[in-house]
Structure formats: structure tokens, C-alpha cells
Amino acid sequence: MAVRPEGTPCWADAMFTDLEGAKTFYGAVLGWTFGEASSEFGNYTQAFKDGKAVAAVVPPMPGEDSPSAWCLYLASPDAAATVERIRAAGGEVLMEAMQVGDFGTMALAKEPTGAVFGVWQADKHEGFEKIGEPGAYAWAELCTRDTARTDAFLSQVFPYRAQQMAEEGVDYRVYNLGENPVLGRMEMGSEFPAGLPPFVCVYFAVDDCDAAVAKATELGGSLQFGPMDSPFGRFAAVTDPQGAAFAVIDPGRTEGAMPALTDVA
Structure with missing residues (x-):
């Protein structure tokens, strides 16, 4: 699968205090199954539909008290450069561009009115493996x-x-x-x-x-x-x-x- 053009929605994840409860809910509503939790990356757990990666769920970091919410990631060929454009355009950077193993590089930001979104520069993890089909x-x-x-x-x-x-x-x-x-x-x-x-x-x-x-x-x-x-x-x-x-x-x-x-x- 080719890396998405810049600005394309390419991934979604959400943070849940009750990770098992989230898996039960989305498994029943969207037909998801779940992979093994990645302890190296905060128990980040990918969701699959028909064996294709469609999203991920993750528990909050220790001490973090943010409400549960879905985060959409937009593709970027250079996450650090996108972060600078976000700042220049009046957005707020919540997390600087950070490499996530050999999966890719991520950043988190708010647009000027407050909506949170992510930026994803793909490496091994290119994003959604299924789009527009049930469960995706x-x-x-x-x-x-x-x-x-x-x-x-x-x-x-x-x-x-x-x-x-x-x-x-x-x-x-x-x-x-x-x-x-x-x-x-x-x-x-x-x-x-x-x-x-x-x-x-x-x-x-x-x-x-x-x-x-x-x-x-x-x-x-x-x-x-x-x-x-x-x-x-x-x-x-x-x-x-x-x-x-x-x-x-x-x-x-x-x-x-x-x-x-x-x-x-």
C-alpha cells in the first residue's frame, strides 16, 4: 500500500481508562478483533477487521486524566515541517514530532478553534489497511x-x-x-x-x-x-x-x- 498524499486521513486511535471495556464495546458494535498489546509503546493495541488494521486503542499514561476521544491522524511526508506550519497558521502543538520505533513519526496539535488532531509520517506503519468497508x-x-x-x-x-x-x-x-x-x-x-x-x-x-x-x-x-x-x-x-x-x-x-x-x- 502506498503512503498517503499529504493531508489524507490515515489513522485513528483513542485512549480509554477501561481498555478491556472498549475492546468489548467496539468488538460488538464494529466487529473488531484486537492484537497483542505493545508494552514497549504503552500497551498500544491495534484493532482489526477481517485481519486488516483499522484503528487502535491505548490506556492513558500514568497520571494522565484526559477524557476519552477519537484522534484522527493526517498524513505528512515530514511531520516536523508540518508542525512548523501548524504553528505559523495559529495552531497549538500539543506534542512535537516524535519517532515511534520504526513505525513512523507522530505529532499532536490543535487547530485554532480547539479541535485536536494528529500528524503521521509513515515508516513501517502506513495507516489504515481497509477504508470504507464495514468496520473500517x-x-x-x-x-x-x-x-x-x-x-x-x-x-x-x-x-x-x-x-x-x-x-x-x-x-x-x-x-x-x-x-x-x-x-x-x-x-x-x-x-x-x-x-x-x-x-x-x-x-x-x-x-x-x-x-x-x-x-x-x-x-x-x-x-x-x-x-x-x-x-x-x-x-x-x-x-x-x-x-x-x-x-x-x-x-x-x-x-x-x-x-x-x-x-x-
């Missing part, structure tokens, strides 16, 4: 209340071509690499809780959105939105029992015409 990563949206600051940041840091959704009352932007859409940016309106900070919502594909939601809530998760039909698939936003938000989408069940997109200068 499908899409991601950066949700923010200050769209102008986020849009300016993304365009400065990554080589994206931006398109605005031409739909009245909706502020949604799609970021493309060449002709390929790779990331969405959504304005957080009144439907989002007032105290919810900006975040990146990671979508995982499922073969039945309603069944996935039913299983998630049965196991202690909470439904935040949906299920709802769209031209992209039937989807829903969910929070797992430890508070990590994500979305599930059945891309095979679509409804309605695709929205028009207008290039942004």
Missing part, C-alpha cells in the same frame, strides 16, 4: 463554531482544494486532494450542546446503521443524533460508554441527490 474508517468532519479560522488554518497547513456545499442554511466545506474528497468541515450550530468544544468526528462504516446504534446503546453507549438518511448513506452520531464520540454510516443505503459543491478561491 469511512469519513471525518472537523466540527467548529468559528469556520473562518478553521478554514484559513487547514488551507495554510495542507495542500487542500476547498469546496463549499451550496445548500441554504448549511455551512459545510469539503477539502479535496486532487479530485478526491478527504475531509469535511462542519459548522457547529444550535443542534450541538453549548459546552461541547470543537472536535473531529470520525465515521466508521457499518452494514446496518440501525443495528449498530441498537448494539451501541445496548452496551451503554448514547445516541446523539440520527439515524438519518442522506445522499452519502444512513448515519448516526454515538458516544461510547467512556465518553468518546464517533459516528457510524451505512454507505450502501443512500437517499436524495448529492449536494452541489462550489469551488472556493
